Amino acid sequence: MLNLIRADIYKLLKSTSFRVCGVLFLLLMGSENFLYHLVEKMGGGTGTQTTVISRIQGTDISYQILLAIVISLFIGSEYTCGTIKNLASKHYERNKIFASKWIVSVLLATVYFAASVVIVGITAMFYWKTGDMSGTVISDTAGFLFTKYILVLSITSLYVMAAFIIRKTQFVLPVAIIGLDVIGIIAVYGDMGLTKLLGHTVQLSKYWPSNMLAQIIQSGVQHAELLPGILTGIVFLIAAAAGGVMHFKQVDIK
Amino acid sequence: MDTIVNAEEITKSFGKQIAVRNVSMEVKKGDIYGFIGENGAGKTTMIRMMAGLAKPSSGRLSLFGSYDLVKAREKIGTVIEYPALIPGMTARENLMVEMKLRGLKDPKKIEEVLIKVGLADTKKKKVKNFSLGMKQRLAIAIALLGDPEFLILDEPTNGLDPVGIREIRELIQELNQEHHITVLISSHILGELSKLATRYGIIHKGELIQEFTEEELNRQSQSSLTVKMPKEQREKACKVMREHFSAEAFQMVGEEELKVYGFFEKPGKVNKVLMQEGIQVEEIFVENMDLEKYFLRAVGGAAC
Numbered sequence: 001m002l003n004l005i006r007a008d009i010y011k012l013l014k015s016t017s018f019r020v021c022g023v024l025f026l027l028l029m030g031s032e033n034f035l036y037h038l039v040e041k042m043g044g045g046t047g048t049q050t051t052v053i054s055r056i057q058g059t060d061i062s063y064q065i066l067l068a069i070v071i072s073l074f075i076g077s078e079y080t081c082g083t084i085k086n087l088a089s090k091h092y093e094r095n096k097i098f099a100s101k102w103i104v105s106v107l108l109a110t111v112y113f114a115a116s117v118v119i120v121g122i123t124a125m126f127y128w129k130t131g132d133m134s135g136t137v138i139s140d141t142a143g144f145l146f147t148k149y150i151l152v153l154s155i156t157s158l159y160v161m162a163a164f165i166i167r168k169t170q171f172v173l174p175v176a177i178i179g180l181d182v183i184g185i186i187a188v189y190g191d192m193g194l195t196k197l198l199g200h201t202v203q204l205s206k207y208w209p210s211n212m213l214a215q216i217i218q219s220g221v222q223h224a225e226l227l228p229g230i231l232t233g234i235v236f237l238i239a240a241a242a243g244g245v246m247h248f249k250q251v252d253i254k
Numbered sequence: 255m256d257t258i259v260n261a262e263e264i265t266k267s268f269g270k271q272i273a274v275r276n277v278s279m280e281v282k283k284g285d286i287y288g289f290i291g292e293n294g295a296g297k298t299t300m301i302r303m304m305a306g307l308a309k310p311s312s313g314r315l316s317l318f319g320s321y322d323l324v325k326a327r328e329k330i331g332t333v334i335e336y337p338a339l340i341p342g343m344t345a346r347e348n349l350m351v352e353m354k355l356r357g358l359k360d361p362k363k364i365e366e367v368l369i370k371v372g373l374a375d376t377k378k379k380k381v382k383n384f385s386l387g388m389k390q391r392l393a394i395a396i397a398l399l400g401d402p403e404f405l406i407l408d409e410p411t412n413g414l415d416p417v418g419i420r421e422i423r424e425l426i427q428e429l430n431q432e433h434h435i436t437v438l439i440s441s442h443i444l445g446e447l448s449k450l451a452t453r454y455g456i457i458h459k460g461e462l463i464q465e466f467t468e469e470e471l472n473r474q475s476q477s478s479l480t481v482k483m484p485k486e487q488r489e490k491a492c493k494v495m496r497e498h499f500s501a502e503a504f505q506m507v508g509e510e511e512l513k514v515y516g517f518f519e520k521p522g523k524v525n526k527v528l529m530q531e532g533i534q535v536e537e538i539f540v541e542n543m544d545l546e547k548y549f550l551r552a553v554g555g556a557a558c
Contacts, residue, residue, distance in 0.1 A: 007354035016342055082338035086396065089305040090355060091328035252308035 004100035017073040021066040029119040037127045051131025055124040068176035071105045071159040076169030098245040109156040147226045150233030151213040157237045161244035180210040264313035273299040275460040288451030289440040296460040297440045305332045331397025332406045337389040341382035356400045367395040387418035407439045448545035479514040482537040488512045494531045
């Protein structure tokens with residue numbers, strides 16, 4: 001299993017998509033505070049006092065699209081190039097092959113998440129004061145970031161599952177990039193239909209990871225419901241992994 | 255353990271379509287097993303099941319005498335259908351992936367296999383810039399990294415020029431004879447296969463119709479007699495040949511040919527008898543049968 005993970009990490013680090021998206025990620029996160037500061041100076045912003053802590057809390061997660069691209073190409077190219085055959089014909093069980101890809105993808109998401117927080121935190125120091133560093137603020141921020149992190153991981157898990165089910169890069173990529181949002185929108189319409197049908201408010205769509213993440217970011221640290229966020233994240237993290245591995249174990253590799 | 259692969263009544267179906275039907279076959283240690291069949295006959299499906307890429311719908315498969323196929327696959331190397339390589343990496347980087355997968359540490363191993371397949375001087379050239387022959391050789395190098403005892407090569411000479419085909423053939427012979435690696439090889443180029451294989455299996459429409467050794471092929475293919483005559487007289491000619499010469503194996507080919515296999519009478523004598531029986535012989539000659547003809551006889555043509 002460790003050998004599989006080592007080989008997968010080597011492949012990922014050597015891939016062009018990882019390097020290109022890595023550069024884009026650094027540019028994106030590095031410029032975030034510069035742009036925010038610019039907007040503030042032009043009279044925009046949230047109207048509240050901006051601090052390093054508030055910027056860390058509000059760290060953007062638009063790098064999700066880069067994650068979708070890297071993971072889709074990382075797994076999809078195994079099918080497109082046929083190298084998945086080299087893995088499956090070795091002495092490795094299918095669930096270990098899947099687990100290795102899943103672990104490496106989750107590691108990548110963790111690196112993106114941690115790096116985004118660190119980069120935003122460091123660059124914020126050039127523009128704003130640190131702000132309130134009391135125990136409550138720190139624990140609230142940690143809880144908020146943890147919830148976001150779990151939801152980012154659950155979305156990553158969905159990317160991995162989609163890549164194993166769809167297989168071909170040319171189909172995986174568009175599905176990963178827009179699929180989550182499309183399903184989220186369909187779920188909202190589904191809620192509207194069910195509400196009308198049942199005669200009382202149905203809000204199942206908010207439990208879709210990308211919808212939940214958007215909702216938590218919008219609510220902010222003070223008002224976000226973290227527990228449903230964490231539970232949603234954990235459920236999708238596990239369900240997507242289980243769905244993906246079950247599918248991969250069943251299918252023939254062509 | 256003398257048997258490397260033992261397939262017992264393997265069937266593989268995709269929905270209602272049966273790709274492989276009740277195939278029982280054996281690859282013995284030291285064999286170069288030539289697996290022959292037309293496109294869609296079931297060769298690759300059978301090979302994919304051995305390699306763990308597909309599961310049989312029914313039947314049992316053992317590798318190295320074990321039904322724990324995942325563990326047994328530690329000892330096999332595969333190249334299936336086309337070279338599965340990472341195009342953006344160099345040959346060495348592709349081999350490094352395999353090194354990590356197999357938990358190998360010694361980088362000398364990479365140079366060893368690159369020299370063995372003749373790719374030692376590719377340096378920083380990316381695989382996407384390799385010729386097909388180079389890709390095939392690199393795929394074989396990857397298969398060789400773990401010092402396999404059994405190599406499965408599905409159409410390894412596909413798309414290669416004559417020089418590339420010869421190189422692959424010589425490499426396979428070297429691996430088999432000097433490194434004692436058992437090889438299962440499928441190929442459409444039967445002439446090439448006949449220069450390599452020590453045992454053969456013919457698969458036709460999903461069924462293994464014959465398994466035979468190189469010696470059996472040589473014995474069977476010593477000669478066949480071809481007689482050209484009007485189409486409508488061929489049935490009668492079969493009857494005459496049976497009665498006068500105890501001939502048994504016939505095949506009608508094309509519009510006017512009748513082939514008689516395993517037959518050693520002189521053509522002049524046969525000609526005389528056929529003429530006496532009123533058959534208008536237009537041409538008669540003895541033909542040595544190679545693997546290709548043997549295969550065609552096994553899978554095609556109408557018999558009397």
